[in-house]
Amino acid sequence: MQEELTKLRDEALQKVREATDLKQLQNIRVQYLGKKGPITEVLRGMGKLSKEERPKIGALANEIREVIAGEITSKQEQLEKAEIEKKLQQETIDVTLPGRPVRTGNHHPLQAVIEEIEDLFIGKGYTVEEGPEVETDYYNFEALNLPKGHPARDMQDSFYITDEILLRTHTSPVQARTLEKYKGKGPVKIICPGKVYRRDTDDATHSHQFTQIEGLVVDENIRMSDLKGTLEVFAKKLFGEDRQIRLRPSFFPFTEPSVEVDVSCFKCSMKGCHVCKGTGWIEILGAGMVHPNVLEMAGFDSKKYRGFAFGMGPERIAMLKYGIDDIRHFYTNDVRFLKQFKQA
Numbered sequence: 001m002q003e004e005l006t007k008l009r010d011e012a013l014q015k016v017r018e019a020t021d022l023k024q025l026q027n028i029r030v031q032y033l034g035k036k037g038p039i040t041e042v043l044r045g046m047g048k049l050s051k052e053e054r055p056k057i058g059a060l061a062n063e064i065r066e067v068i069a070g071e072i073t074s075k076q077e078q079l080e081k082a083e084i085e086k087k088l089q090q091e092t093i094d095v096t097l098p099g100r101p102v103r104t105g106n107h108h109p110l111q112a113v114i115e116e117i118e119d120l121f122i123g124k125g126y127t128v129e130e131g132p133e134v135e136t137d138y139y140n141f142e143a144l145n146l147p148k149g150h151p152a153r154d155m156q157d158s159f160y161i162t163d164e165i166l167l168r169t170h171t172s173p174v175q176a177r178t179l180e181k182y183k184g185k186g187p188v189k190i191i192c193p194g195k196v197y198r199r200d201t202d203d204a205t206h207s208h209q210f211t212q213i214e215g216l217v218v219d220e221n222i223r224m225s226d227l228k229g230t231l232e233v234f235a236k237k238l239f240g241e242d243r244q245i246r247l248r249p250s251f252f253p254f255t256e257p258s259v260e261v262d263v264s265c266f267k268c269s270m271k272g273c274h275v276c277k278g279t280g281w282i283e284i285l286g287a288g289m290v291h292p293n294v295l296e297m298a299g300f301d302s303k304k305y306r307g308f309a310f311g312m313g314p315e316r317i318a319m320l321k322y323g324i325d326d327i328r329h330f331y332t333n334d335v336r337f338l339k340q341f342k343q344a
Contacts, residue, residue, distance in 0.1 A: 002060060008038050009064040016071045022079050029072050039065060109341040110211065110330045113318040114193055117213055120237050121191045124230075126215065129190045131174035133197075137164045139173035144254040145293045152253045157199035167197035172254060175216045175309065179298035186305050187219035193314075204326045211314045218290060218300065218307030224257070227287055227308035235263045235284070238317060242269075246281060255288025255309055266320075275320070282320060285312035 012032040019025040031037060039061060107115070118128060131139075137148070146153055156169040174192035182188050193213045200206045217226070228247065235243045243266060247259040262281040264270050270280030287310035292302035315327050322341065324330075329337050 002057060005039070005042055005057070005060055005064050008032065008042070009067060012068045013071055016068070016075050019075055019079070022076065022083070025072060025076055025079060029069075032068055033065060033072075039068075106338070106342045108330075108338065109318050109322055109324070110314055112341065113314045113321065114211065114213065116238070117234075117312075117314065117317070118191065118193065120234065121215065124233075126189050126191050129174050129178050129192050130194055131168075131171070131177050131192070133168055133195055134161065135166060135168040135173045137166065139176050140166060140168050140170075143176035143294070143297050144172050145291050145297075146253050150253065152251075159197050159199060169198050170196050170311065171212045171214045172309075172311070175214060176294070176298060178216070179218065179295070179300065182218075182298075182300075184299035184301065186300070187217070188307070189217050189219075191215045202328065204328070207315070207327050207331070209331075210327070212311055213314055214309065214311040216290070216307060216309045218295065218305055220305060222289075222306040222308060224289060224308070227289070227310070230308075231261055231285075231287065231310065238321065239263055239266045247287075250286060250288075252286060252288055254291050254294050256291045258286065258288035261285045261287055261310070284317065284320070285310055287311070 012028065015028050016025070019028060032039060034040070042057075042061060122128065140158075141150070141153060142148070158169050159167040161167070171192040171194045174194070175190070178190055178192075179188060191213055192215075194211065195209060196212050197209050200208050202208060215230075217230075228245070232245055235245050244264040246262045248262065250258045250260040252258040260283055263284050265273065265276035265280050265282055267273050267275040268280070270276075272278040272280055276282050287308065290307035290309050295302040295305055295307065315330060318324060318330070319327065
């Protein structure tokens, strides 16, 4: 049995030396050191030996197992090192080759316009206020001088969830909530950007989901001239210093008086073109003096406080600013379209 163990040792060590990969080495480990290996079989036959021989054969078998295992471990380290060196040679990087440019993203054109407008008004002392997109009927309509059954509600086809809950149709509810928060004490000076929703047929100029930015100023001695001056600064900042604005009478339930605001055409300098439809003017937003009812419902004394409000669609501003002809481009995530605004 001693001779048989010695022979197994020499045979196993020879195979370990000749192994060329880790898989082959693992097979040798299983073959000689596994539970069904020849060394284990030899040990199972020790019952036939005398009491004097058993300790000697047992010690020899364990010694041979340790020798084979040690040789396998040493060979494994050699093969792993060789494999790493081979990979390093195959995957060597030629540092003299020119680098590949890293593709960087850029602001979405709509987001760029929103941030430009926010920066302008923040610089004028306004704060940015936000509110829920799922709104109550009270804040979306009633707190803005639009009681239930008011015909002006038909101007905003709405997505109702229940009789009292809907997707907000404008960001004006943020104004109502903010006025309540001030508890009848001014001044209030805010802008409210965010997404709004209306039931509409999607086409080149309409979408069921779009964005709005509304502004609100409430304080003592606020006049229509303050509104006009604010909007002139806005128009010059967004469309150029030589721009002019004009105010046309209009109707909004939450402002009185109300106006539509036009800016002189930046494309043709008021000579008439396809952008301004030959008029020399482009409509950009609606505005007006805050209706006394809105102030009173929010807890403000309308005899002491007055205010102005305005609202605009950043999509329309971006379409005019960048010459975009279809509002749907903002929402289809076409990389070819977005790449055009990398330097915008």
